[in-house]
Amino acid sequence: MHMVATAAAIDDRPSCFRYPRGNGVGYILPQKNKGTPLEIGKGRVLKEGSRVAILGYGTIVQNCLAAAKHLQAMGISATVADARFCKPLDGDLIRQLVKEHEVLITVEEGSIGGFSSHVSHFLALNGLLDGKLKWRPMMLPDRYINHGSQREQVEEAGLSSRHIAATVLSLIGEKKDSLHLLKL
Secondary structure: OHHHHHHHHOOOOOOOOOOOOOOOOOOOOOHHHOOOOOOOOOOEEEEOOOOEEEEEEOOOHHHHHHHHHHHHHOOOOEEEEEOOOOOOOOHHHHHHHHHHOOEEEEEEOOOOOOHHHHHHHHHHHOOOOOOOOEEEEEOOOOOOOOOOOHHHHHHHHOOOHHHHHHHHHHHOOOOHHHHHHHOO
16 A cells, blocks of 8 residues: 555656555555555565564565564574565665674565565675675576465465575574474
């Protein structure tokens, strides 16, 4: 709703947004169902953590929050941020996440060449990959995914909260097999 209001307020350049599948989660509809325009190019931190940063783009952010809960149950502190915009990227937010965490995961329901690729260029051009940061992109695989419910397709694509948590575990040296302890 706020993205629609943001797009409607833009009158000096092209803009686009994607209508996600499924229902909105976690938002109380404002009076008269009118959104408030967002600051263009600014993401937000939804959950503060210390070791790992998960930067989601789009509806997959809900899976990122669920992954952070799985990781927390294993004693791993994760920050979850919602990028909100692909272009322009929130460079300040990305720099903050890189500075404060040893691992950065970008997660999107887009394909190769999308949001994560944009972030990778930003990281490289700003020297943010020159240190000890471990970064991994998670996006739709470059193959056909069968028709199904959104949950089934996300699972098949490897973008479920379990998959996100497993990617984090592999980067910090934990065994992906540790996820069985969570009884997911």
